[in-house]
Amino acid sequence: MGYVKTVVEKNLVRDSLVLMKISEDLKKIPGVEEALVAMGTETNKKLAMDLGVFTPDVEKASEGDLFIAIRASSQEALEKAIAAAREMLSKPAGAGEAEFYDVDMALAALPDANLALISVPGEYAKEVAMKFLERGIHVHVFSDHVPKEDEVEMKKYAFERGLLVLGPGAGTSIINGVAIAFANAVRRGPIGIVASAGTGLQEVSSLIHNLGSGVSQGLGVGGGDVKNYVGGLMMKLGLKLLDRDEETKVLTIVAKPPEKETLESILQYVEKETRKPIVFGFMGKFTLSLPKGLVGRASAARSLHATALEAVRLVDEELYERGKEKLTIQYEKLLSMLQPYWEELSPKQKYIRGLFTGGTLTSEALTLLDELKIELYSNAPLPGQKQLPDPFRSVGNTIVDLGEEEFTAGRAHPMIDPTIRRLRLIEEAKDPEVAVVLMDFVLGYGSHVDPVGAHLPAIKEAQKIAEADGRKLVIIGYVLGVSGDPQGYESQIEKLRSVGAIVPPTNAVGVLSAAVVASRGQISRDIVDKFYKEYFEAYIKAR
Template identity: 40%
Template sequence: MLVNRVERGRYLDSVALMRVSRRVEALPGVEAAALLIGTPANKALLRNAGLLGAEGEQATPNDLIIAVRGAKAAQAVESGLQLLVETRQEPAEALPRARSLPGALELLPDANLALVSVPGEFAAYEARNALERGLHVLVFSDNVPLEEEISLKRLARDKGLLLMGPDCGTALIAGTPIAFANAVPRGDIGIVSASGTGLQEVSSLIARLGGGVSHGIGVGGRDLDARIGALGTLAALEALEQDPATSKIVLISKPPSPEAAQRVLERIERSPKPCVVCFLGLRAPGIALTLTEAAERALNRKLAPLAPTRAKKIPGGRVRGLFCGGTLCAEGELIFQAKNLSGHAFVDLGADELTRGRPHPMIEPELRSDHLKRALADAAVDLVLVDVVLGYGAHENPAAVLAKAIGKRKPVIASVTGTEQDPQVWSRQVAILREAGVIVAASNAHAAQLAAALVA
């Protein structure tokens, strides 16, 4: 039985909807369930999953669709409605509220930054409106067409503004963490990053090494694509060069296009401030090969390993990497490749194709649990490599979720991205993992290097 219920004119945060979806899907008599806003893209997801009925087809982007398939679908829909009531939070009275950008600017006339978090098909329109009003813009939304990203970044450049994103999940602006950021002290190191978890890892390591961050500017994961040509990176670099609170600049990217990377490298040769570059996969003189090395160079300090472990070598063993952070996954895989180690599998569980209609594993780490249990039960896997990412927006206790799924069957090596000031508390998360028998390394690169050494 398939049941759709459309709640007209009802909008809820996508994370809250995903969490309710998981709870409804776990109910007896339910085969599959999803709660999504009725955008064309979301309806396509439901249609492909066999969850869209006639009523759901009539939903608009202003409506909420509750879709359930199973023998007790009707009862589950009613349970979903009740769960939505339970998750509703009253707005903070101290926060000004507006229904439009002009209304928001009336309430906050001195604001100079707009954050856009709407379905991707509407994000460019809202971002363009904000840029036209002279605001810097952070676009949290993903699924923004590439041509729109190029157009927005050119408009921002022409107006002397910053366009962060699209799909910008992390930023640190003048000490204020935005989205999935960590609690990092202010300092004189500026960061430009085409990677959210890359920015988190480097800023957290800088904090743990005793430094601080002036600004951490996310530019979106596609910025160093050849078609975009590092428009956001170059604009952010110029902004940090002009910022008196910044004395050194770190630039981070997932594996970039050669053309965009060269354009940035040529530009920093003219920079009046010292720069550290970590473009993962790019091996060239002066380039930091890992995120850890980038943080170390920024402060001219070395990250000490955590307490030595008694892990046994497994020559010829096979590693399964199960990552929440895409850039952390890429870094681990590149470390293995640099050591000519093959036959290992690295999985980015936060990739778009694995998170459509589902929460990101940084928000719901239980999404990794099934993958982890299968890896630990797989006779072809000898060691598991994982990341744990802390900070605002992340799960309140990801280490406990991971520890529950592990058992004692095979060695597990983990890194924990975060700081002592994060809501989850870095040392507390490390302690939980160690209690579960996990080998905890000082950074993601250290974890991958240890895993590589054990199986080499």
């Protein structure tokens, strides 16, 4: 299996993004079969094991140590790769571009900045954010693990002053059409969104674009905002600012259902402080009861799919009618499209394996499968669903969120680094009971330059493994994106189709398709009808 060599660099710390890029570059060296340059976390050690580059040295590496692990077809290539890795590691970060070392210096260079994008370790986020807020500059805090009290302090300070604190833990915002952190090249338009769910905002804004409409502003306020400790401060302020914004015609919320007290105060606030039509996209099995003052002005939807459609309906009925056909594929049509796939399944193949990178896409999948009465395991289960005993191994129907902590400690998010999912896909293919593998490919700024391309070899290998065993594996790949995204929306879809994958128009349709294939079209009609009504369109409609 080739030559393996590992080198541990004690106390050398590098950004996981940098390391990922180095690992990728090393694989391009002729003769190099596998290359992993990573920090010595348990996750990375396990990865080294899976890649077949694990050694006692790597095992001894601590979390503050960096290891270089190479497998190559020759001793020469091995040495070359190690030397190249060292050279790349020794390059100073930021060579060739102006960098600043503190906020004051940076602001001296860009004195009229109006937004700060902060992605420092969470414990330092407040310290940095306050420097901007004190100067009247809005902030988007991408950082995770910001202490709750810090979030509250920042948001109270900002709320009183009419300043936005997007995040913490917000992956996405769209400001004046500019993608902030992970976001898509969405057209500008009349729909203003406030979201506490990052990929939720990506999905809804991209669907709005693909329906032909656009987004005025997309404000990611972070998951903590709708919890009682914050009380929806930034959701409220965001809605108010959008209500006063001339470009915005319809307000849209994309969020998990808020805690009760917060929900009530948000509803009150919306009733009092805003005038425009609004879509409450509170995801999942949750039924909103509107206060009287909002009846007629407000809609409510349970899925990303339905939220996007409803927002478009409120701005342009005609676009909605046209788009509905495209997004919400009629069930009969769906059955006839999918039948050829399930007919090729062997009798033993019955399970769905969802390998997701987007958190909100995962929870949407969990909700929808639950609604379709499919029992499943997950590493992030909904109440009533089963916890996956080992997140690294699927059982039965399994939906995993690969963006969860256990997969990301010490390495880049799977939207950026496809390695973990590639390996997992191969594992799923080896299981003779798996019928469908469902994956999301999130395009846009921040994401991998070619997520589908990076998975193609693994998809082909998975198909080969199944075929060698006399089976056929159904791959459903949902591409979240718009045509202006840097990765090329159309070419990503084309690549998936080239390997025989099913490419659904929305995440929700992808999930339904997986259920249909795995059940060979045998879902009861009652369930399907209810599903279409409750998840493919708004359950409360304005006007």
